[in-house]
Amino acid sequence: MTKVLMDGNSAIGEAAIRSGCQCYFGYPITPQNELTEYMATHLSRKKGCSFIQAESEIAAINMVFGASLAGVRVMTSSSSPGISLKQEGISYLAACELPAVIVNMSRGGPGLGSISASQADYFQATRGGGHGDYRTIVLAPSSVQELADLTYKAFDLADKYKMPVIILGDGMLGQMMEPVEFHHEAPEELPIRSDALRGAKGRPSKIIKTFTSNPATLEEINWSLLRRYQVIKQKETTFETFMVDDARLILVAFGIAARIAKGAIKSARAEGLKVGLLRPTTLWPFPGVIVKELTKKVKHFLVFELNMGQMLEDVQLVSEGRAEVSFYGRTGGVIPAPSEVFRILSRLYYQKGLK
Amino acid sequence: MKKIYTRPKSLKRTPFHYCPGCGHSIVHRIMTELIDEMALQDKIIGIPPPGCSVFAYNYFDIDMAESAHGRGAAVATGLKRAFPEAIVFTYQGDGDLAAIGTAETIHAANRGENITAIFINNAVYGMTGGQMAPTTLTGQKTTTTPYGRNENIEGYPIKMSEILAIVKGSVYIERVAVNSPNNIRKVKKAIRKAFQVQIDNLGFALVEILSPCPVNWKMNPLESWQWINKVMIKEFPLGVIKDITGKKDAH
Numbered sequence: 001m002t003k004v005l006m007d008g009n010s011a012i013g014e015a016a017i018r019s020g021c022q023c024y025f026g027y028p029i030t031p032q033n034e035l036t037e038y039m040a041t042h043l044s045r046k047k048g049c050s051f052i053q054a055e056s057e058i059a060a061i062n063m064v065f066g067a068s069l070a071g072v073r074v075m076t077s078s079s080s081p082g083i084s085l086k087q088e089g090i091s092y093l094a095a096c097e098l099p100a101v102i103v104n105m106s107r108g109g110p111g112l113g114s115i116s117a118s119q120a121d122y123f124q125a126t127r128g129g130g131h132g133d134y135r136t137i138v139l140a141p142s143s144v145q146e147l148a149d150l151t152y153k154a155f156d157l158a159d160k161y162k163m164p165v166i167i168l169g170d171g172m173l174g175q176m177m178e179p180v181e182f183h184h185e186a187p188e189e190l191p192i193r194s195d196a197l198r199g200a201k202g203r204p205s206k207i208i209k210t211f212t213s214n215p216a217t218l219e220e221i222n223w224s225l226l227r228r229y230q231v232i233k234q235k236e237t238t239f240e241t242f243m244v245d246d247a248r249l250i251l252v253a254f255g256i257a258a259r260i261a262k263g264a265i266k267s268a269r270a271e272g273l274k275v276g277l278l279r280p281t282t283l284w285p286f287p288g289v290i291v292k293e294l295t296k297k298v299k300h301f302l303v304f305e306l307n308m309g310q311m312l313e314d315v316q317l318v319s320e321g322r323a324e325v326s327f328y329g330r331t332g333g334v335i336p337a338p339s340e341v342f343r344i345l346s347r348l349y350y351q352k353g354l355k
Numbered sequence: 356m357k358k359i360y361t362r363p364k365s366l367k368r369t370p371f372h373y374c375p376g377c378g379h380s381i382v383h384r385i386m387t388e389l390i391d392e393m394a395l396q397d398k399i400i401g402i403p404p405p406g407c408s409v410f411a412y413n414y415f416d417i418d419m420a421e422s423a424h425g426r427g428a429a430v431a432t433g434l435k436r437a438f439p440e441a442i443v444f445t446y447q448g449d450g451d452l453a454a455i456g457t458a459e460t461i462h463a464a465n466r467g468e469n470i471t472a473i474f475i476n477n478a479v480y481g482m483t484g485g486q487m488a489p490t491t492l493t494g495q496k497t498t499t500t501p502y503g504r505n506e507n508i509e510g511y512p513i514k515m516s517e518i519l520a521i522v523k524g525s526v527y528i529e530r531v532a533v534n535s536p537n538n539i540r541k542v543k544k545a546i547r548k549a550f551q552v553q554i555d556n557l558g559f560a561l562v563e564i565l566s567p568c569p570v571n572w573k574m575n576p577l578e579s580w581q582w583i584n585k586v587m588i589k590e591f592p593l594g595v596i597k598d599i600t601g602k603k604d605a606h
Contacts, residue, residue: 023437050436054429055462062426062459066402066433069420074437092423197418198438201397207412209421211405 003179008144008169011180012077012103013038015151018184020191021101022072023050025063029082030115031171032105036077048190057082061089061102068098069208071196073155077103079171080121081112083129090164091130094225095210099158099193101151102136103167105174108333116333117172117256122310125168126284133222135229137165137236138283140254144178150281152184159193161232168283170306172256172335232285239287240279243269247276248354250294251345252315253304254280256335261304263338264345273349283311288318295322300352302326302345306335324352363387365396365416372410376576378477378533378566379407383414385543386473390417393550399442400434402427404456406448407481425456428463431470442553444471450480453489453515460515467524467558471549474515474561477568478587485571489513492590497571512590516563520597526558528597532565532588534580541593548600557600565591 006014013035016024024043026036036053044051050067054060060076067074078086083104093100106121108114125138137157139150147169154165192198197208212218240258243265244250253261258279268275278294280287291301301323303312312327319325328344330336349355362368366387371380390396401419403411404427412419422430427445435443445452452460452474463470479497480486486499490512494503504512516528529545532538542564549560565587567579574582 023433025433052432052436052466055458058426059429059432059459059462062423062429063433063436065422065426066430066435067437068433069400069430070434070437070441072437074433088423089426096420196438197400197420197434199398199400199441200416200418205396205416206418207420209409209412209419211409211421 003181005177006144006180007034007175007177008147009034009105009174010038011144011148012151012167013042014182015148016075016101016155017043017046018182018186019152019155020073020187021075021155022048022190023063023067023074025052025054025060025067025074025076027054027057027060027078027082029079031107031174032077032079032103034174035103057085058088061086064100065089065093065098068093068100069197071193071198073191075101075103077105079104080106080109080118083121083124087130090136091128091132091134092210093164094128094134094136095132096208097162098164099162100164101154101158101167102164103169105169105171107171108331114333115171117170117306117335118331118333119170119255119257119306120310120331121168122283122305122307125166126286134225135284136163137161137232139165139167140281140283141167141169141173142255142258142279144173144176144180147173148180148182157236161228163228168255170256171333236282237285237287237289238281239290240281241290242277242279244276244278244294246274247298248274249300249302249345249349249352250276250278250298251302251304252278252291252311254283254311257304257306260336260338260341264341267338267342268346268349271346273346273355275345275349280311286314288314291315291318295319299323300326300348300354302328302348304341305329307331363391365390367414367416369413371414373407374570376567376569376579377407378475378564381533381539382473382475382542382564382566383411385539386546387415389543389547389550393547395442395550398440399444401444401446402431402434403446404451405482406451408446408448408475409482411446425451425454426459427451427456428459428468428470428472432463432466432468435468435470439469442550444473446473447475448481449474449476449478449488449490453513461519461522464519464522464525464559464561467526469553469556469558471553472561473546474563475566476563476591477566478512479568479571481568481571490591492586514591516561516596519561524559525561525597527552527560527600528563529595530563530565530591530593532583532593534565534567534583552600563591
């Protein structure tokens with residue numbers, strides 16, 4: 001298949017349809033409307049599929065819950081304020097062990113914030129987000145191609161571990177156009193999970209619920225979730241490294257910030273500064289193992305995020321004082337150019353006497 | 356000897372946890388009789404959101420899934436859209452359907468979602484201990500209206516069935532009560548019709564059931580049956596509120 005030029009939001013829509021997504025429920029919010037509109041155009045009239053523009057984000061995520069009960073692949077998308085509203089439903093999905101894919105094309109916050117790209121939802125995405133002791137897998141793409149690729153992966157991971165998976169993008173990734181290639185053809189038959197709730201035919205009746213009168217039983221459920229999360233930590237952590245082999249200073253950045261960081265690193269290398277990049281592509285599970293590994297020879301890290309320092313805490317946590325961790329962030333939807341990040345990292349490089 | 360009364364096949368052998376005189380057990384009984392009679396046990400799926408009846412899944416021997424408080428209509432929508440062959444119903448209280456879930460309910464009805472809502476109106480939040488519900492009557496004392504509901508402060512009892520009737524996507528709405536043998540027969544008839552509307556793919560149907568809550572009303576079961584007749588029915592009149600099943604524009 002040849003490459004096509006597409007905006008990030010639409011690329012997710014196309015990749016979702018090719019992943020066998022049968023239902024999409026959404027609600028308008030900038031900067032992710034192209035995805036809802038793509039599904040309205042390409043999914044709503046597809047045989048056996050359903051698209052609803054819901055009355056709210058809360059309704060949309062609960063429709064996702066309903067469709068997931070029926071065992072089909074289902075997706076919703078929104079942006080930061082809307083994702084806050086979906087947290088109730090995400091907690092119930094996690095509790096009921098129901099797969100779903102949730103896209104957050106995040107924007108500036110708190111409150112209504114701005115409609116420009118931001119990474120201020122890192123805490124919300126990686127700490128569960130809603131009430132209760134649970135996690136969601138969080139994937140962090142940094143290009144339109146990766147948005148498409150990680151969408152396939154998100155559906156597979158959701159089904160494999162029976163849990164909600166978040167694709168954490170941002171307004172810039174959602175809006176920008178890049179060439180993208182889709183590696184899958186839509187399946188002939190839409191997949192249906194074997195444990196779905198589709199009527200007590202040929203088997204005893206089934207209950208899917210979260211309320212547990214006995215605290216000890218609920219504790220067991222929490223343990224069982226934790227064990228699954230530990231397996232995910234071991235098996236599903238992913239990251240990319242760029243020019244780290246001889247690096248004396250490593251930038252840590254995810255998503256669109258990592259694209260900006262790469263530009264800054266190229267400029268720095270041209271001036272002979274030995275800097276590299278670590279880009280987590282799963283934010284939960286966080287690739288702490290590689291950070292730990294890198295601290296064996298690199299003593300200076302610079303975390304760069306489009307927020308006030310959220311992933312920073314994860315980097316600090318795993319480095320356990322073995323390396324010095326600095327931070328640079330822009331927030332509220334301000335997107336710095338690579339030259340700005342280059343200024344920051346070269347200043348740090350000289351200040352720390354790394355030259 | 357001919358057996359004239361027995362436990363419905365789709366009602367589990369579990370003793371009800373409901374309080375003495377509560378309407379839920381009667382409605383559960385009626386619904387499971389209907390599930391048997393209409394041969395729905397292997398294709399019906401129930402959605403009970405929080406409230407006393409969140410435990411409905413302990414009694415109905417059918418597939419069931421709990422939803423978040425108020426979100427029953429949205430969950431039922433997603434389920435039915437993903438699996439249209441199922442017969443999907445929600446079983447919601449007044450706090451659930453008429454307060455926190457108002458938006459989900461109205462919009463599911465407006466889209467003409469082919470689902471059935473069973474709406475238990477007992478004018479209080481039962482499970483949490485008898486607080487004011489949106490349907491609490493003017494002057495009625497609850498734990499959060501200790502001086503009686505004052506419409507200038509707490510507003511009026513909301514009439515969801517009448518509101519839903521003017522929403523174009525709804526097809527059949529009837530209000531009934533479980534407070535006498537005669538009325539109980541009407542409850543069964545109404546729920547049968549509501550299920551049939553869904554089987555015939557006509558659209559949104561809702562049966563509102565005025566139901567006694569003797570414990571939170573601080574009455575004995577007999578008094579609570581009488582209170583429905585004397586007080587509740589004056590505010591919430593019984594009968595068919597909307598029925599366009601015979602008309603061509605039924606959805």
